[in-house]
Amino acid sequence: MPVESDEELREALGGRRVAVVGASTTEGKAAHEIPKYLVEHGYDVVLVNPYADEMFDRDGVAMVWHQLGITNDGTGKRVEESGRKFVQDHCMKVEHDRLLG
Structure with a gap:
């Protein structure tokens, strides 16, 4: 079942490691700004973009x-x-x- 309640969302956000599939190197795109925001807020973000060798000082896959x-x-x-x-x-x-x- 998908996570929907505030309580479940808060719990999910407490997990500090997340993969962002389709992360973008293009500033201004949500697929760039959201993982950037997460990194800035202390998340361990695994960026999945088959064209990027590095984003936000992190190695690509x-x-x-x-x-x-x-x-x-x-x-x-x-x-x-x-x-x-x-x-x-x-x-x-x-x-x-x-x-x-």
Whole structure:
């Protein structure tokens, strides 16, 4: 069930680590200003933007992983064109256990 009450929202905001998928390097866009605001307010923000090597003095992601059952070839193409790795339709836990476990 989605979080909706003020009490639940307050509790969710108390978690100080958050991923922002689709973070933007373009100032003025909400996808830039919101993660910037969160960083300025002490959150540990993991920025997910397959085209950015760094934002707000934080490293960008080196790989995009879509879990089992999730595919998007368009995203994969853009990620690979940006020089990053792209995995889709694989469970990270299963693959970790199988290959590194």
